[in-house]
Amino acid sequence: MTDPDVLIVGAGPAGLAAACEIRRSGxxxxxxxxxxxxxxxxxxQPVAGVEALPQARAVQDRWRSLSAxxxxxxxxxxxxxxxxxxxxxxxxxVEDRSAGMVRQLVVRAVIVAVGAVEKxxxxxxxxxxxxxxxxxxxxxxxxxxxxxxxxxxxxxxxxLLMAIAAQMTALGNPPVAIIEAGAPLRRLGRGLLLASHTGxxxxxxxxxxxxxxxRVPWLRGTQVRAISRTQGGIRALVSDGxxxxxxxxxxxxxxxxxxRPNDFGxxxxxxxxxxxxxxxxxxxxxxxxxxxxAIADGRRAAARAIRSLTGKSSxxxxxxxxxRRAQAILSDLFAPAGMGADDRLMTLPDExxxxxxxxxxxxxxxxxxxxxxxxxxxEVKHNGRFAMGxxxxxFCAAATAQLMARLRPDLASPGPxxxxxxxxPIRPVSIAALVAGTDQTDTILPDSKxxxxx
Amino acid sequence: xxxxxxxxMGSDIAFRTGETIAAALDAAGVADLGRxxxxxxxxxxxxxxxxxxxxxxxxxxxxxxxxxxxxEGMTVEILEARR
Numbered sequence: 001m002t003d004p005d006v007l008i009v010g011a012g013p014a015g016l017a018a019a020c021e022i023r024r025s026g027x028x029x030x031x032x033x034x035x036x037x038x039x040x041x042x043x044x045q046p047v048a049g050v051e052a053l054p055q056a057r058a059v060q061d062r063w064r065s066l067s068a069x070x071x072x073x074x075x076x077x078x079x080x081x082x083x084x085x086x087x088x089x090x091x092x093x094v095e096d097r098s099a100g101m102v103r104q105l106v107v108r109a110v111i112v113a114v115g116a117v118e119k120x121x122x123x124x125x126x127x128x129x130x131x132x133x134x135x136x137x138x139x140x141x142x143x144x145x146x147x148x149x150x151x152x153x154x155x156x157x158x159x160l161l162m163a164i165a166a167q168m169t170a171l172g173n174p175p176v177a178i179i180e181a182g183a184p185l186r187r188l189g190r191g192l193l194l195a196s197h198t199g200x201x202x203x204x205x206x207x208x209x210x211x212x213x214x215r216v217p218w219l220r221g222t223q224v225r226a227i228s229r230t231q232g233g234i235r236a237l238v239s240d241g242x243x244x245x246x247x248x249x250x251x252x253x254x255x256x257x258x259x260r261p262n263d264f265g266x267x268x269x270x271x272x273x274x275x276x277x278x279x280x281x282x283x284x285x286x287x288x289x290x291x292x293x294a295i296a297d298g299r300r301a302a303a304r305a306i307r308s309l310t311g312k313s314s315x316x317x318x319x320x321x322x323x324r325r326a327q328a329i330l331s332d333l334f335a336p337a338g339m340g341a342d343d344r345l346m347t348l349p350d351e352x353x354x355x356x357x358x359x360x361x362x363x364x365x366x367x368x369x370x371x372x373x374x375x376x377x378x379e380v381k382h383n384g385r386f387a388m389g390x391x392x393x394x395f396c397a398a399a400t401a402q403l404m405a406r407l408r409p410d411l412a413s414p415g416p417x418x419x420x421x422x423x424x425p426i427r428p429v430s431i432a433a434l435v436a437g438t439d440q441t442d443t444i445l446p447d448s449k450x451x452x453x454x
Numbered sequence: 455x456x457x458x459x460x461x462x463m464g465s466d467i468a469f470r471t472g473e474t475i476a477a478a479l480d481a482a483g484v485a486d487l488g489r490x491x492x493x494x495x496x497x498x499x500x501x502x503x504x505x506x507x508x509x510x511x512x513x514x515x516x517x518x519x520x521x522x523x524x525x526e527g528m529t530v531e532i533l534e535a536r537r
Binding site: 135 | 477480481485494499520523
């Protein structure tokens with residue numbers, strides 16, 4: 001097997017679109033994908049014999065057209081392959097889970113298209129079994145054609161909650177309620193700005209209609225304050241802007257506070273050199289703007305790679321400005337009513353888990369931030385174990401950095417990257433798989449920066 | 455079509471071809487995958503391999519149940535089973 005000119009990480013919309021463009025240019029190209037099917041989270045494919053989840057016509061058409069284009073191109077996909085990073089010698093490290101080994105690929109360009117992750121703000125009890133991300137519920141519905149069973153509460157903020165509620169309704173189990181932190185109907189004037197994005201607007205109105213008809217309460221300006229597990233199931237304490245409290249007894253809660261790029265630990269974009277490939281990011285991992293933007297951005301990244309490797313430039317433009325404007329309107333529309341996210345962090349009880357992997361709490365961080373000689377983001381990771389665990393900070397680094405900034409207003413505000421750093425492996429990998437991929441002539445080198453430090 | 459199953463902690467769990475372990479466990483009503491090394495619940499969470507909260511021992515190796523397709527005859531155990 002020879003390594004391709006261009007390796008694409010992720011078979012979601014950005015990766016597939018990039019692959020189609022590279023294929024047309026005549027360069028050799030392959031995709032590595034962690035799952036055993038293409039589509040990414042947004043186009044998660046149903047298992048055989050299951051109907052696709054009801055979606056807006058435009059969304060279905062987009063997938064039909066992209067998947068047909070991709071199938072016609074015949075680009076090979078290596079499934080069950082997890083991207084770990086790029087080593088100091090410029091080799092791309094990929095864990096081939098079917099073979100049980102880490103492969104080291106030598107390619108001319110890498111396009112990283114690993115999508116988005118959901119933002120989940122910490123709330124007391126969010127770490128319990130039965131609490132998932134709302135997107136996690138959605139991808140499972142897409143895969144199985146079944147709605148999540150039992151009494152389900154959706155909570156957090158943003159249009160995705162409404163979409164999921166509508167899809168659950170269509171599959172026969174509407175949620176108990178949607179707890180929405182924003183107050184979008186009070187900002188309808190701003191919502192009118194969506195008029196120029198007819199596709200989005202039609203999709204949103206369709207979901208809204210389905211949810212209203214099923215009489216699912218859409219409680220705007222409300223938040224889940226605390227979650228606990230009791231004999232009767234999961235207890236969610238919900239309060240509104242005037243601190244009026246309601247208790248919901250449910251079997252599951254789907255949380256969602258927006259999406260953000262899944263850029264944790266990724267090798268930064270870089271021009272190719274004699275010892276290192278051209279590295280580009282594409283789609284939601286570069287800027288989380290949704291599937292349609294990801295397709296355009298995948299094509300943009302491909303055009304850049306083609307230009308860099310062959311000197312040929314394409315005339316087509318792949319602007320994502322339109323999608324950026326639409327997302328800005330949506331975030332404005334769904335901005336949390338009342339206090340902002342960082343103020344809310346300050347109100348959480350000390351025992352609230354902030355970093356689930358290492359079981360570190362708000363109180364633990366307050367103690368770390370109270371020391372006389374202030375710790376850097378990296379020290380908060382190394383000494384305090386925040387963002388140190390198996391998820392590599394994907395679900396705690398942002399909130400930890402935000403709370404650090406609030407606790408130490410006189411110091412420069414840290415960002416998530418100050419905690420997580422950028423180095424491989426970006427996903428847990430077994431030592432056996434690392435060893436199996438190494439032979440005597442071929443040693444995996446640490447990053448050059450790390451070498452200098454040690 | 456014959457019933458396809460894998461075992462989870464000694465019980466047969468039915469699945470459809472192409473389904474992940476997590477989806478099959480969910481359909482069987484299994485939401486609790488035991489405790490991890492720091493005592494937190496192990497459970498399905500993000501569904502995209504990012505959070506590492508749904509790990510189980512799959513034929514003895516830890517792996518994300520939300521990524522790994524169920525296979526006939528495989529053995530799935532909670533992380534604590536071999537600690």
